[in-house]
Amino acid sequence: MNRTRQDRTRRRGALLVVAALLTSVLAACGNNSTDPNTIRFALDWTPNTNHTGLFVALQEGYFADAGLDVQVLPYNNTSPDTLIDSGNAEAGISFQSSSTFAKAAGADIVSVLAPLQHWATGIGVRADRADIASPRDLDGKTYAGFGDAGEVETLKQVIRNDGGTGEFRNVTLGTSAYEAVYSGQADFTVPYIAWEAIEAQHNGTPFKIFDYTDYGFPDAYAIVVNAGNPWLTEHPEQARKFVQALQKGYQLAADDPARGAQDLIDANPGAFTDEAMVRESQDMLAAKYMKDENGRVGTQTLDRWTGYSRLLYEHGLLVDESGKPLTAEPDWSTYFTDDYLDRT
Numbered sequence: 001m002n003r004t005r006q007d008r009t010r011r012r013g014a015l016l017v018v019a020a021l022l023t024s025v026l027a028a029c030g031n032n033s034t035d036p037n038t039i040r041f042a043l044d045w046t047p048n049t050n051h052t053g054l055f056v057a058l059q060e061g062y063f064a065d066a067g068l069d070v071q072v073l074p075y076n077n078t079s080p081d082t083l084i085d086s087g088n089a090e091a092g093i094s095f096q097s098s099s100t101f102a103k104a105a106g107a108d109i110v111s112v113l114a115p116l117q118h119w120a121t122g123i124g125v126r127a128d129r130a131d132i133a134s135p136r137d138l139d140g141k142t143y144a145g146f147g148d149a150g151e152v153e154t155l156k157q158v159i160r161n162d163g164g165t166g167e168f169r170n171v172t173l174g175t176s177a178y179e180a181v182y183s184g185q186a187d188f189t190v191p192y193i194a195w196e197a198i199e200a201q202h203n204g205t206p207f208k209i210f211d212y213t214d215y216g217f218p219d220a221y222a223i224v225v226n227a228g229n230p231w232l233t234e235h236p237e238q239a240r241k242f243v244q245a246l247q248k249g250y251q252l253a254a255d256d257p258a259r260g261a262q263d264l265i266d267a268n269p270g271a272f273t274d275e276a277m278v279r280e281s282q283d284m285l286a287a288k289y290m291k292d293e294n295g296r297v298g299t300q301t302l303d304r305w306t307g308y309s310r311l312l313y314e315h316g317l318l319v320d321e322s323g324k325p326l327t328a329e330p331d332w333s334t335y336f337t338d339d340y341l342d343r344t
Helices: 015-030 049-059 080-085 096-104 151-161 174-183 196-202 229-234 236-255 257-267 275-288 302-314
Strands: 038-042 069-073 091-094 109-116 123-126 142-145 169-172 207-210 223-228
Touching (some): 038 080, 049 091, 049 236, 049 257, 080 109, 096 302, 109 236, 123 196, 142 151, 174 196, 196 275, 229 236, 236 257, 236 275
Parallel strands (some): 142 169
Antiparallel strands (some): 091 223, 109 223, 123 207
């Protein structure tokens, strides 16, 4: 469920970072990246713990050691997938959900790394709502949503898997969704567990979270890194160096979350008003979301890509370049690749 997310909200107080980067970014956007060692990386939102590995790789010199000049493009209301597909970025942060929609519609992109192995969102209700003990109790309630394609069908399926009808009222509120639930104007929303859920706890209005996978819903990669297929084909050496340096950054953030969080903070001075929450978020991601069963970061599997993406297809939510629903299930193996990862 993509909310970045263009609205997947999270980080406040990062305007200073955007302003500081804007001049260099405008120059980068005007550059067609004719230097193969220059890589423009598009963010999905202001800097946050989804991006820790990127900033670790910058702070620790992993990109520089590989001879790469990685330029960070701040989010500007254009999705990273669109920037990549149009040739205005070589790579960027995305989500399995938004990546699936974009590629089905013709975007020439592919996921090259998965920083988060699992859903990092869940259904959130106020912790003091004794009348809502599981998803089936959400029938007839009000959902404060974000307007993302697929979000309502996902919630309906989770509720149905728990024995409910999956019928509820949907009000699109964007970043106001959390406050609507806190204040009682809505009954549930979909918080990012490693940020909004922590924030709610700090604010004295804790969430009770229902994880999708606890109710028979397929797992998915909460965060992926997409790259443009033309760039990967034309510059395979630089692409491999880039992906492996980025993988190294995320691996450090997973193995040493305190150091990773500090690198994120140091790379974005003034962006975080609550640095303790940044560290708590990185600790949670490292403990629960970043590593595969072998303790490695970045890997992807066909089973994981197929489960959730197939659900989107089966519900008729995926459309082609002309906006018509797909009539044949895509080959999900073309939606990702591990070929650029360090496998040692």
